Amino acid sequence: MNLMQYMLAQQAIEETFWRKAPGQGLILWVVIGLALGTGLCFLLSTVPTNLRKKVIFTFTFLAGLPYVLAFLWPRPISADFTNDIPRNKGEEIGFFINQAVEPVGTLTNILGGFLLGVGIFSLVRVHSIRIKRRQENWGYSLVLLASFAIMTVVGFWDWRLRAFVDQTGALNVRDNWQPVNYAQDLLFEGIYQQMDSAMFSMIAFFILSAAYRAFRIRSVEATVMMASALILMLNLMGALTYAWGEGINNLVVQTGNPFLMNFKLNVFADWLRSTMQIPAIRAIDFGVGLGALAMGLRLWLGLEKGGVTA
Amino acid sequence: MTIWEKMQKVDRRILYAILVVCVCVGLFFPTTIPTDPDPSSKSFYAEVMKLEKGSTVIIQTDWTNSTRGESMGHFENLMRLMMHGDHKFVFYSAADPAAPQVARTVLARIVAERKGQGLREYKVGEDYIDLGFFPNAEATNTTMGSNLRSVWANRKSKTPTGGEVDVWQTPVLKDVKNIGDIDMMIVVTASASIDVAIQRLAQKVPITAMVTGVTGPGVLPFYQSGQVKGLAIGLKGVYDVEYMMVNGINDVEVEGQKVVEWDKVGKVDRVSEGTTFSRGRAYYGTLHVALVLLILAVIMGNVAMFASRRRKGDAV
Incomplete structure (x- = not known):
């Protein structure tokens, strides 16, 4: 099987507004896609410098729109956007939006592949110049x-x-x-x-x-950090954890005081993780999440100018 | 210059040499060390072993050889568990273009190992599917959640006889219509790609994970919240899983005492066939040595600093 036969052997796929099954006309669509893509690239290269940012922002907004609308638009809890039939106009719009998510996702995957190509092009260009100029x-x-x-x-x-x-x-x-x-x-x-x-x-x-x-103990904070790290590192050593745990077990049997079980190395390390480490990470994650949301909104709405040069 | 001042200025190459010697010695003497697996490791093992025979599993493998000390052990254990349970699985990567090839190599080795042990040989297109690399984790995971059939539409799989077949016609995926038909998603990763999978898919499919020691703390909040059902972290996680493959949970007893006890689940069987102790056992002793060395380095560094300060204070 050659590459062309491989492409022709593609199975029929479910059709939506966003995606048509190419069937036997696949090659034609590939050619049309290539022609359109080449034409679009040519057109983009002719866009005046002062309009380029607007083009980028428009594409960014359009690419993000289905995800935002799919998240915000009300929908039935167990909606199956492939097999269900919408019951009213509201659901019909919801289905339309959600069906757009998959083609946009595919498109971004393809763009990701193209970005690898752009990276390769850039790499080859930079190093070819360096060799040519004997830098x-x-x-x-x-x-x-x-x-x-x-x-x-x-x-x-x-x-x-x-x-x-x-x-x-x-x-x-x-x-x-x-x-x-x-x-x-x-x-x-x-x-x-x-x-x-x-x-x-x-x-x-x-x-x-x-x-x-x-790693010097120069302050109270450093001492606390070192003590915590020490306990967590010791807990990674199964032999030590096991021996320590057996010792605590024997002590509990001798004294009859189950409170001592809390001093098992793994119990103490687990307490440190669940009571100290995880809440701290969660707080950081929450802050990062808010920041990412704000940055995402700025990028989507074209408010973030950094990194976009004309 | 006093001994303490000399210690503070010790040539870093001496430290490096000590590390190399200590770590290498440990590798030559793999030892079975008794341990109490972490609760997150126990959850992971219990969740995977709870799967019914022949379940369908999605494996997102986002690691390469840079973290093979941990991730390869995780992936090997996972392959052995999948094959022990006769589970059908799909694997792909959404983080690194080299990851699928690395996974293929490990998978081929485990298949050959089991074949050599007289166990059933796992076959591509019948028992598992290799989907390759998807460059955009966010888009891939989001689309998997909304329409699994379309995200893998037109993907082909090799068959055991060398031909090709649409992945949706294979025994692995033919009964799957959406992500809800998948019994479990397992992410083996050395990066934050697990976060994306959790954010996009945790409400639709049970997720478990095998992550590196560096990534682990970042995933723990998701484990605590129940979004990740089980979590094997780092080399300790590799050894924990191997230890449970040998002893089960609330299963094997020595002198009337269960080797691995956990009151959150009933009896979880051990793995009674093929290789169990492997890479985790080989490296776990070395982890002990490396950690002891690290702790000693911190202690020695601080002792030298304080002693040096005290001498300077005395001199003044």
């Missing part, structure tokens, strides 16, 4: 672009073999791999992922160094 550390840029090209070619080749050539699932077994499959495995698992791990593991060294040099 400082241009050698690193060369390595970056070479790695990028090799990874792309090998990755797509491997994907093509697995998706379109291998019809029996033979490549799922390592013994049947071809050189390109080994190359992909080496590049992705053997190099990229291992470097990812190595970078992250460096944090351990900085944490230890910081613990030794910077």
Whole structure:
């Protein structure tokens, strides 16, 4: 199966105002979409500088509108917007709005994919210029672009073999791999992922160094923080928690005082988490949420000018 | 320069060397350490084991090898639990383009491991579906909540024989019409993508999570409020789950005492087949060593500071 057959083999989907099943006319729609997209990009590039912000704000507002309306518009509690039939005009509008959420979501996912493309374009452009002008550390840029090209070619080749050539699932077994499959495995698992791990593991060294040099008990607050951290860290050590707990159990048996159970390490740590840590995090989350709401509203309504340059 | 002043100015490379040696030694001696799993881990295990055989589960896997010390152990345990329960599952990522490939690698390894143990082999398109990457977590989770069939419309899955089939025609999803037909959503993550899933889907499907130690405290409020039904946090969470896979909850007894006790649930069975203790057991001893080292570093650093101050005070 080639890519074109793959696209043609798409199943019929539920139709709404927002989405039409392409059926056999899929290729035509793809061509129309590409033509419209290219035309739109061309038109956008010709928009006068002073109008660009307005275009951006209009698109932002339109993209956010279905989500806001879907949240605010009254609807039956158990409404199924795919299979139910609206009973009146109000519900009909609600259904119309809610059916828009999915295509807009799909659109944002596609835009997210395009953003990856924009990122790649920008990366290639910046580093190509650096190599061309022999700027400082241009050698690193060369390595970056070479790695990028090799990874792309090998990755797509491997994907093509697995998706379109291998019809029996033979490549799922390592013994049947071809050189390109080994190359992909080496590049992705053997190099990229291992470097990812190595970078992250460096944090351990900085944490230890910081613990030794910077975590000083210089104030009451620092002492409280250190005591709390100590209890939570000790609680992560199962051996210690278990031994401590057994000791408390024996003490309770000897003294007959169940209150001592509160001094089990895990009970105390759990109390710290649920009574101190979680409420504090919740308060922070609440503040962050309010801030995000305010910022979201500002962005949606075009009041936030930062980051939008003409 | 006194010994205390020298200690305060110790070369950081010495600290690094101590860390490397201590951590590496622990890795060579995996030990079964008795523990009392955290309540959130117990909830996670109980919720997953409570699923009826053959349930349908959505797995959002948002981790890569940068956090494999914790997340890979979580994901391996999850795969073993899914396969033990004969559950059908769908997995995808909404946070990192590399995450699906990392999950595929782990899944393939667990499938091969179980095959080698003479257990049923999980097959793509029949027992699980790989949906790949969705770039926008907010839009994806929101649409999943409103219309699951449309968000995955036209997605194809490989079949065990190498062909392709629409995901909605597979045994995994053919009876699913909306998110309410999914028995559980499990998020394995090293980032705040769990927050998005909770905000968009917690009212529509039971959510449990396996998160890193760094992400864990941020998810605890959702666990406390009941929006997340169970939560395995960090390496301790990995070991907790493995420990319960071996001992169950209120199940296995040693000398008349239950190994893992919890009064919030009845008996929750242990996992009686395949691998149980694995990565968590291998790393848990090392976690002990690393934490002891960290605590010692803080204590030594402070002792050196106070001793040095006192000497300076005496000198004045």
